[in-house]
Amino acid sequence: MTLIINNQGLELRFLFLLFFIILYAHAKTPYQMGKTLYMEKGCYSCHGNNAEGMHVYPKLANRAKGFLTYKLSRFRDKISDNQQQEMMIAFAMGLSDADIDNLTTFLYEFVEEKNGMKYDDSHKGEGDGGS
Numbered sequence: 001m002t003l004i005i006n007n008q009g010l011e012l013r014f015l016f017l018l019f020f021i022i023l024y025a026h027a028k029t030p031y032q033m034g035k036t037l038y039m040e041k042g043c044y045s046c047h048g049n050n051a052e053g054m055h056v057y058p059k060l061a062n063r064a065k066g067f068l069t070y071k072l073s074r075f076r077d078k079i080s081d082n083q084q085q086e087m088m089i090a091f092a093m094g095l096s097d098a099d100i101d102n103l104t105t106f107l108y109e110f111v112e113e114k115n116g117m118k119y120d121d122s123h124k125g126e127g128d129g130g131s
C-alpha cells in the first residue's frame with residue numbers, strides 16, 4: 001500500500017514536471033504577449049491592425065516605449081490631457097503593469113507582417129479594360 005502511494009506521488013511529480021516543460025515550451029515572448037493583448041483588448045480597432053493609426057487615432061508602431069508606457073499608465077490612472085484622450089481610459093483601466101510592458105514592447109518593436117496581420121493590397125490590377 002505504501003509502495004502504491006509512493007508511486008502515485010512520483011507520477012504526480014512527473015506530471016507536474018511535464019506540465020511545466022510544456023508551459024515553458026509554449027512560453028511567449030513579451031512581443032508576442034503584447035501582440036495578443038493588442039488584438040484581444042481591441043486596440044487594433046482604433047489604432048489599426050499595424051498600429052499605423054487612423055483618423056484621429058494616433059499611430060503607435062515604433063514609438064518610444066517610455067512615452068507609450070507613460071501615456072498608458074496615466075490613462076489607467078484616469079488622467080487624460082484632452083477630451084479626445086478620455087476615450088482611452090476605459091481601455092487602459094484593466095491593464096496590469098506587465099500588460100503595459102508587453103504592449104509597449106510590442107508597439108515599440110513592431111514589425112509589419114506581410115500577409116499576416118494586414119490585408120495585402122499591393123496587388124496591381126491588370127487588364128481591367130482601361131485603354
Ligand code: HEC
Pocket residue numbers: 038041042043044045046047056057058060068071072084085087088091092103
Ligand atoms: C475606441 C478607440 C480606441 C481604442 C479601442 C484604443 N484607443 Fe488608444 N487612443 C484613442 C484615442 C482617441 C487616443 C487619443 C488621441 C489624442 O491624443 O488625440 C488614444 C491614445 C493612445 C495612446 C497615446 C498616444 C499618443 O500619441 O498620445 C496610446 C499609447 C494608446 N492609445 C494605446 C492604446 C492601447 C494599448 C489600446 C488597447 C488596450 C488602445 N489604445 C485602444 C482611441 C482608442
